[in-house]
Amino acid sequence: MSETVVVYSLFTEFDISLFRSGKHFKLYEKLGSHACHVDGKQGVHFAVWAPNAQSVSVTGNFNGWNPHSHQLHVRWDSSGIWEGFIEGLNLGEVYKYHIHSNTGELLEKADPFALYNEIAPRTASFVSSTWYQWDDEKWMKNRQEVNALDKPFSVYEMHLGSWARDPEDPLRLLNYREIAQKLVPYIVEMEFTHVEFMPIMEHPYYPSWGYQITGYFAASSRYGSAQDLMFLIESLHKNGIGVLLDWVPSHFPGDAHGLYRFDGSHLFEHEDPRKGYHPDWKSYIFNYGRNEVRSFLISNAFFWLDRYHIDGLRVDAVASMLYLDYSREEGQWEPNAFGGRENLEAVHFLQEFNEAVYSHFPDVQTIAEESTSWPGVSKPTFAGGLGFGMKWMMGWMHDTLNYFKEDPINRKYYHNQMTFATVYGFHENFMLPLSHDEVVYGKQSLIYKMPGDEWQKFANLRALYLYMYTFIGTKLLFMGGEFAQTSEWNVNQSLDWHLTQYAPHRGMQRFVKALNKLYRGEPSLYEKGFSTDGFEWIELGDHTNSIFAFLRKGHEEDNDILVVLNLTPVVRDYRVGVPKAGNWEVILNSDDLAFYGSGLEQEQVASDRIFWMNKPHSIQLILPPLAGIVLKRI
Structure with a gap:
C-alpha cells in the first residue's frame, strides 16, 4: 500500500449505518472527491464504493496515470468503501479510479460522485466544487407561493x-x-x-x-x-x-x-x-x-x-x-x-x-x-x-392529439375523445403534457399534426392550446410549440426562430403568451385544478356540431369562467347555458386578428332568462370557426 495515501475518513459510524440501511440521503457530502485540509496540509479526500474490488487506486495527471502509486484503503467495517487522503492535490485535478476486481479484471472508472467531468468523448473526472454565492434568497423563501398545487x-x-x-x-x-x-x-x-x-x-x-x-x-x-x-x-x-x-x-x-x-x-x-x-x-x-x-x-x-x-x-x-x-x-x-x-x-x-x-x-x-393506469401515483x-x-396525463395527450388530427368533417365520430378525460381526470393530480416525445421520430411537429390548409392548421393548434390551458390540471409545452415550429425537433440544431418573423408563427407566439397571462390571472383555472369542484361540463354531447362548453370554477363564484370551443370551420350562432344572469364578456378569443385568426369578434352579451343546457339562464353567441372563446361575467 502506497504511503502517499493517508488513512483518513469523512465517514462516521452513523454514516456507514445509514448508507448500509439505505437511509443516507446526502452521500455527496462523503463519497467522491473533496478538497480539504488534514493536519494543516492541503489535499483531496477520495472515497468510492467498490465492495467487490481487490484494490482501488486513484490515477491522474499528478501520477502519470500510474495505477500502483496511490492506492486507497478499504474500510474495516465491510461497507465496501475505499478511501484516503492524497496530499498536494487541489481543485481542478483530473482523475479516475483504477479498480482491480475480485475476478481479476482491471477497470478504469469515472467517479460516480464526481461534480464535474471531462467533455465527451473524454471520460475522466475533475476534483471540483459546487460552492456558489447564491442570490435567490427571496425566491427560496417564498417559492411555495409558486410551487403549490393550487397555483398556476x-x-x-x-x-x-x-x-x-x-x-x-x-x-x-x-x-x-x-x-x-x-x-x-x-x-x-x-x-x-x-x-x-x-x-x-x-x-x-x-x-x-x-x-x-x-x-x-x-x-x-x-x-x-x-x-x-x-x-x-x-x-x-x-x-x-x-x-x-x-x-x-x-x-x-x-x-x-x-x-x-x-x-x-x-x-x-x-x-x-x-x-x-x-x-x-x-x-x-x-x-x-x-x-x-x-x-x-x-x-x-x-x-x-x-x-x-x-x-x-x-x-x-x-x-x-x-x-x-x-x-x-x-x-x-x-x-x-x-x-x-x-x-x-x-x-x-x-x-x-x-x-x-x-x-x-x-x-x-x-x-x-x-x-399506465397505476392507481394512486399522486396520492400520499x-x-x-x-x-x-x-x-x-398521457391519456389526455393521446386522445386530444388523435381528435385534432382528424378532419373536422369526421370529428363528430371521435367526440368522446375530448370528453373521456373527465371520467378519470380527478383520480390523480394531472399535468397535461405536449412534450418532446410528441414531435420526434416521424410524429411530425404539432402544427403539422393539424388538418387543413395553412390557416386551418394554425387555427386548430390555437384551439387545441386554448382547450389545454382552460382544461383541468397543470400545463407543459415543449419548446418550439409556442411559435408552431414546423419541423420535428432535432437535437443537433437550434429551433427555427426565424419563423417568428412570419405572421402565422408570430400570431401563435402572441397567443401562447396570452394564454399564459390568462392562466396566471384567472384563479378559477388553477385553484381547483385537480378537483371535480373546479370543472363542470355545460355542453359535452353536441357531436354533430363538434362544440364543447364547460365552466372552470375557483374559490369565489365571481371568478368562474366559461369556455366554448367550436372545432369545425363553420361560424355558428349558438346558445349556451350559464349559471347566473348578467353580462358575459369575451376575455380571450383564439380567432383574434392579433393571433392570425379571422377576426370574428363576439360582442359582450347579456344573458337571457331562457332555461338551456340545464342552466337557468343562457347567452346567444357567435362562435368563430376552429376556435375557442373564454368568457367571464362582469
Missing part, C-alpha cells in the same frame, strides 16, 4: 443544446450563462411560470437527449461549470421563474467508464437480466432492492434540490420501473413473491424517494411520467399511493 403551473420544457445556438456558428452549443442571457427574458416575456430542463447530468452520447447518464452528480460540462448552471437557475429565480429538472432513476447506459459493472460485479444494476436489463433502451436497471443503491439514488435527488436549488423533479419512465414485464415477452420476466407483475422493490423505492424529498424539501414538487404514501405531487 405552466411549464416550458426545453433541451439546452437545441433551444438556441450561436448564430455565427450553428454547431457551437451556448454555455449556461449565454443561455441565461437569452432564456430568462424570453420566459418572462412569454409568462411561463416554470422551465423544465431535459436531463443536464453528464451523458457521453449527446443524441440520447441526456437520458443515458453516466455522471449523476455532474452538470454536463458541454455547457460550462456547475457555477455557470447555478447562475442560470439563479437568474430564473430572481425573475420569478421556477426550475424543474428531468431525473432518470430508471436506467443507465453500459459505457465502460460508467456505473455498469462498476467493480467487476453487478453493483448498481440488478444481476438478473430479467430485472436488470432494459430491452427498449439497451441499458441497465438499478437494483432498487439494494440499500446502498437506494441511498445513491435518493442522495442524487437531494443533491439537485440542495446544491442547485432545483424546484421540482420530473421523474422519467416511471412505468418502466413499476412493472416487471414492461416491454418483455412471456418468459422474459419473473413474477414477484405474490405472483404479480408489480416490481415491489421499485414501488418501495419510489414511495421512500417521495417521502424523503417532501420531508426535507416541502416546497418542491415531484412529477411522474407514468403512462400513507394512503397506499406512490407519493408524487403530480402525474403526466
Whole structure:
C-alpha cells in the first residue's frame, strides 16, 4: 500500500449505518472527491464504493496515470468503501479510479460522485466544487407561493443544446450563462411560470437527449461549470421563474467508464437480466432492492434540490420501473413473491424517494411520467399511493392529439375523445403534457399534426392550446410549440426562430403568451385544478356540431369562467347555458386578428332568462370557426 495515501475518513459510524440501511440521503457530502485540509496540509479526500474490488487506486495527471502509486484503503467495517487522503492535490485535478476486481479484471472508472467531468468523448473526472454565492434568497423563501398545487403551473420544457445556438456558428452549443442571457427574458416575456430542463447530468452520447447518464452528480460540462448552471437557475429565480429538472432513476447506459459493472460485479444494476436489463433502451436497471443503491439514488435527488436549488423533479419512465414485464415477452420476466407483475422493490423505492424529498424539501414538487393506469401515483404514501405531487396525463395527450388530427368533417365520430378525460381526470393530480416525445421520430411537429390548409392548421393548434390551458390540471409545452415550429425537433440544431418573423408563427407566439397571462390571472383555472369542484361540463354531447362548453370554477363564484370551443370551420350562432344572469364578456378569443385568426369578434352579451343546457339562464353567441372563446361575467 502506497504511503502517499493517508488513512483518513469523512465517514462516521452513523454514516456507514445509514448508507448500509439505505437511509443516507446526502452521500455527496462523503463519497467522491473533496478538497480539504488534514493536519494543516492541503489535499483531496477520495472515497468510492467498490465492495467487490481487490484494490482501488486513484490515477491522474499528478501520477502519470500510474495505477500502483496511490492506492486507497478499504474500510474495516465491510461497507465496501475505499478511501484516503492524497496530499498536494487541489481543485481542478483530473482523475479516475483504477479498480482491480475480485475476478481479476482491471477497470478504469469515472467517479460516480464526481461534480464535474471531462467533455465527451473524454471520460475522466475533475476534483471540483459546487460552492456558489447564491442570490435567490427571496425566491427560496417564498417559492411555495409558486410551487403549490393550487397555483398556476405552466411549464416550458426545453433541451439546452437545441433551444438556441450561436448564430455565427450553428454547431457551437451556448454555455449556461449565454443561455441565461437569452432564456430568462424570453420566459418572462412569454409568462411561463416554470422551465423544465431535459436531463443536464453528464451523458457521453449527446443524441440520447441526456437520458443515458453516466455522471449523476455532474452538470454536463458541454455547457460550462456547475457555477455557470447555478447562475442560470439563479437568474430564473430572481425573475420569478421556477426550475424543474428531468431525473432518470430508471436506467443507465453500459459505457465502460460508467456505473455498469462498476467493480467487476453487478453493483448498481440488478444481476438478473430479467430485472436488470432494459430491452427498449439497451441499458441497465438499478437494483432498487439494494440499500446502498437506494441511498445513491435518493442522495442524487437531494443533491439537485440542495446544491442547485432545483424546484421540482420530473421523474422519467416511471412505468418502466413499476412493472416487471414492461416491454418483455412471456418468459422474459419473473413474477414477484405474490405472483404479480408489480416490481415491489421499485414501488418501495419510489414511495421512500417521495417521502424523503417532501420531508426535507416541502416546497418542491415531484412529477411522474407514468403512462399506465397505476392507481394512486399522486396520492400520499400513507394512503397506499406512490407519493408524487403530480402525474403526466398521457391519456389526455393521446386522445386530444388523435381528435385534432382528424378532419373536422369526421370529428363528430371521435367526440368522446375530448370528453373521456373527465371520467378519470380527478383520480390523480394531472399535468397535461405536449412534450418532446410528441414531435420526434416521424410524429411530425404539432402544427403539422393539424388538418387543413395553412390557416386551418394554425387555427386548430390555437384551439387545441386554448382547450389545454382552460382544461383541468397543470400545463407543459415543449419548446418550439409556442411559435408552431414546423419541423420535428432535432437535437443537433437550434429551433427555427426565424419563423417568428412570419405572421402565422408570430400570431401563435402572441397567443401562447396570452394564454399564459390568462392562466396566471384567472384563479378559477388553477385553484381547483385537480378537483371535480373546479370543472363542470355545460355542453359535452353536441357531436354533430363538434362544440364543447364547460365552466372552470375557483374559490369565489365571481371568478368562474366559461369556455366554448367550436372545432369545425363553420361560424355558428349558438346558445349556451350559464349559471347566473348578467353580462358575459369575451376575455380571450383564439380567432383574434392579433393571433392570425379571422377576426370574428363576439360582442359582450347579456344573458337571457331562457332555461338551456340545464342552466337557468343562457347567452346567444357567435362562435368563430376552429376556435375557442373564454368568457367571464362582469
